[in-house]
Amino acid sequence: MDWRTRLLDATPQSRRDYRSLATPVFRGSTVVFDSQSKVSDDWEQDKSGYSYGLYGTPTSLELASRIAKLEQAEHTFIVPGGQAAIALVYFAFCKAGSHALVPHSAYGPNKEMAVGLLRGLNIDVEPYDPLIGSGIADLIRENTSLIWCESPGSVTMEVQDVPAIVTEAHRRGVKVALDNTYSAGVFFDAFAHGIDVSMQALTKYIGGHSDLLLGSVSVNDEESYSAMGDVYRQLGLAVSPDDCSLALRGLQTLPVRLDQLERSTLAVAQWLQAQEAVESVYHPALPSCPGHEFWKRDFSGSTSVFSFLFSENISQESVVTFIESLSLFHIGLSWGGINSLAVVYPDVERPGKDYKGRLVRLNIGLETTEDLINDLQRAFSRI
Numbered sequence: 066m067d068w069r070t071r072l073l074d075a076t077p078q079s080r081r082d083y084r085s086l087a088t089p090v091f092r093g094s095t096v097v098f099d100s101q102s103k104v105s106d107d108w109e110q111d112k113s114g115y116s117y118g119l120y121g122t123p124t125s126l127e128l129a130s131r132i133a134k135l136e137q138a139e140h141t142f143i144v145p146g147g148q149a150a151i152a153l154v155y156f157a158f159c160k161a162g163s164h165a166l167v168p169h170s171a172y173g174p175n176k177e178m179a180v181g182l183l184r185g186l187n188i189d190v191e192p193y194d195p196l197i198g199s200g201i202a203d204l205i206r207e208n209t210s211l212i213w214c215e216s217p218g219s220v221t222m223e224v225q226d227v228p229a230i231v232t233e234a235h236r237r238g239v240k241v242a243l244d245n246t247y248s249a250g251v252f253f254d255a256f257a258h259g260i261d262v263s264m265q266a267l268t269k270y271i272g273g274h275s276d277l278l279l280g281s282v283s284v285n286d287e288e289s290y291s292a293m294g295d296v297y298r299q300l301g302l303a304v305s306p307d308d309c310s311l312a313l314r315g316l317q318t319l320p321v322r323l324d325q326l327e328r329s330t331l332a333v334a335q336w337l338q339a340q341e342a343v344e345s346v347y348h349p350a351l352p353s354c355p356g357h358e359f360w361k362r363d364f365s366g367s368t369s370v371f372s373f374l375f376s377e378n379i380s381q382e383s384v385v386t387f388i389e390s391l392s393l394f395h396i397g398l399s400w401g402g403i404n405s406l407a408v409v410y411p412d413v414e415r416p417g418k419d420y421k422g423r424l425v426r427l428n429i430g431l432e433t434t435e436d437l438i439n440d441l442q443r444a445f446s447r448i
């Protein structure tokens with residue numbers, strides 16, 4: 066054959082019995098079949114064999130099964146990011162005419178999808194007070210098909226009474242999905258608390274180094290699994306095997322990172338509590354955090370992200386000066402990586418509460434705690 070044709074020969078030439086401890090990165094769209102009769106395009110590759118790279122490769126399915134084990138779920142879907150995971154949950158459980166409930170404290174882009182894309186599809190997503198507990202019963206309608214929980218909530222950190230919400234939802238046959246990113250799928254056992262769907266932005270703690278974007282959606286019942294699989298397939302939520310490989314590596318160091326982050330973050334939060342310019346610290350493990358009692362009852366640990374509120378007498382400009390005076394803390398969104406981050410949320414509002422540009426969110430990284438506290442101290446002295 067011509068050398069040009071020979072270059073395209075896919076037959077392996079090297080030995081294939083290499084046994085590494087690392088999961089190989091399998092790249093591929095096309096999967097080849099032994100015969101025409103074996104051709105399939107089934108998304109459920111775990112059961113029916115590989116059919117197409119879009120539905121997973123050995124690398125992404127390895128990550129999926131490890132996340133499933135971590136969260137003690139039956140099945141996990143790996144998707145391109147946390148926001149894609151949120152979309153997958155909505156589309157699996159809501160259709161035109163559906164009603165869904167989402168806490169005021171939910172991740173901002175979740176609420177944006179609610180009033181954007183979903184409203185356009187005649188899916189009515191209603192915000193609710195994250196601390197409503199069993200009072201959720203009054204908001205459930207005939208057409209309610211999904212209740213979101215996010216605990217603690219984004220930025221304002223309210224810890225929810227998830228079991229109370231689950232009880233009322235299940236009484237009416239409504240599925241409950243949890244954004245479990247804060248707990249890394251570890252510190253809050255979603256399925257033991259009755260949750261139907263647990264999703265995570267793997268971008269945060271599983272990746273752990275701010276260098277990838279991935280999400281996961283985990284379920285325990287076959288009905289949710291198949292509803293979700295259909296949507297997963299139709300939306301084409303493919304992921305890169307290289308990112309999955311990084312997430313698999315992140316999983317190996319998750320315990321040591323979480324351990325260090327928990328200790329350091331708590332020390333910084335406690336130090337902040339003692340500062341004159343600070344009115345409140347919203348860290349789930351501290352009594353000043355709304356819903357702290359639920360954290361104590363339901364969680365086995367805390368992680369690296371929390372917020373604090375400057376006192377009334379500190380102006381909005383001073384808050385910005387504070388942020389910009391930090392040097393170890395970078396100004397940035399997202400969290401769960403190795404670097405400490407600080408950002409002010411000038412517009413965050415919750416019903417009945419206006420933080421007036423005085424709410425700052427911190428992500429604590431792996432820097433030495435004393436250095437972080439010294440950095441904060443210097444910034445306080447500037448205001």
Ligand SMILES: *Cc1c(COP(=O)(O)O)cnc(C)c1O
Pocket residue numbers: 145146147148149172215219244246247266267268269278279280399
């Ligand atoms: C970051 C985040 C997401 C979205 O994850 P991406 O991977 O950035 O799309 C969803 N939920 C929570 C709570 C998050 O913090």
